[in-house]
Amino acid sequence: MKRLQDKVAIITGAANGIGYEAARKFGKEGANVVIADFDETKGLESEEVLKAGGLSVRFVQVNVSDPESVDEMVKQVITEYGKVDILVNNAGITRDAMLSKMTLEQFKQVIDVNLTGVFNCTQAVLASMLEQGKGKIINTSSVTGTYGNVGQTNYAAAKAGLIGMTKTWAKELGRKGINVNAVAPGFTETAMVSAMPDKVIDKMKAMVPMNRLGKPEDIANAYLFLASDESDYINGHVLHVDGGIMM
Ligand code: CAA
Numbered sequence: 001m002k003r004l005q006d007k008v009a010i011i012t013g014a015a016n017g018i019g020y021e022a023a024r025k026f027g028k029e030g031a032n033v034v035i036a037d038f039d040e041t042k043g044l045e046s047e048e049v050l051k052a053g054g055l056s057v058r059f060v061q062v063n064v065s066d067p068e069s070v071d072e073m074v075k076q077v078i079t080e081y082g083k084v085d086i087l088v089n090n091a092g093i094t095r096d097a098m099l100s101k102m103t104l105e106q107f108k109q110v111i112d113v114n115l116t117g118v119f120n121c122t123q124a125v126l127a128s129m130l131e132q133g134k135g136k137i138i139n140t141s142s143v144t145g146t147y148g149n150v151g152q153t154n155y156a157a158a159k160a161g162l163i164g165m166t167k168t169w170a171k172e173l174g175r176k177g178i179n180v181n182a183v184a185p186g187f188t189e190t191a192m193v194s195a196m197p198d199k200v201i202d203k204m205k206a207m208v209p210m211n212r213l214g215k216p217e218d219i220a221n222a223y224l225f226l227a228s229d230e231s232d233y234i235n236g237h238v239l240h241v242d243g244g245i246m247m
Pocket residue numbers: 094096097098101141142143144149150151152155185186187188192193196197200203
């Protein structure tokens with residue numbers, strides 16, 4: 001039996017990067033995967049590629065920061081599959097600037113997507129998980145959420161806030177059979193990191209005891225473990241997948 005056989009998994013931000021790799025892995029393990037992303041072009045392309053590989057994948061466009069859009073997305077999933085077993089709150093953005101230059105707009109944009117978006121999506125799937133008495137919620141934090149990072153006031157605040165929400169929900173929902181955990185990736189080779197100045201990337205790489213950046217697959221493997229029954233007694237945990245930066 002595959003590790004996620006017949007599970008219904010919503011992965012936000014799965015049109016690209018880490019989320020896309022997770023969609024591929026979850027699909028290979030037998031899940032019906034919903035790519036819930038803002039980016040329609042890449043979302044449809046990713047759906048097509050993964051379907052061509054024989055996986056059960058569907059793209060639904062969503063803006064996680066808009067509760068109505070999230071409710072509509074979850075409604076479509078329930079109509080098609082009847083339930084939600086797994087939610088990976090992976091969608092995220094950066095709007096980096098030094099504190100002296102960061103606008104309130106940049107601050108709010110990141111909080112809206114990276115923190116409020118997680119609240120919106122989790123609230124929307126909750127009824128289905130409670131009804132089943134089982135569910136897996138995985139929130140994507142970051143090394144920045146515990147370590148801080150120059151230029152990331154907004155992002156660090158959101159990613160640290162996620163850890164507080166994860167632990168709160170683990171306490172509220174554990175006895176209902178729902179596991180809530182976070183994954184905190186280190187710097188990982190996706191578009192988000194390639195947008196950084198080269199000199200900063202080199203500095204970050206030098207901080208990693210394993211002497212390399214993460215690959216999307218490294219993070220997706222952690223999502224898969226926390227989504228599977230193998231992690232049934234793990235709740236409220238923050239799994240650092242960063243080559244050892246956070247020790
Ligand atoms: N550590 C220490 N100092 C740093 C630094 C760092 N990581 N980044 C910048 N600085 C220093 C610069 O060397 C510079 O110092 P001096 O004034 O002494 O020259 C000062 O801070 C200002 O830097 P800039 O000249 O680059 O200032 P800017 O206003 O042009 O740009 C910035 C600021 C937008 C923050 C830019 O430096 C930048 O993009 N930095 C990278 C931010 C970053 O790490 N983002 C992570 C993106 S990936 C991600 O978010 C995923 C995840 O979860 C980890």
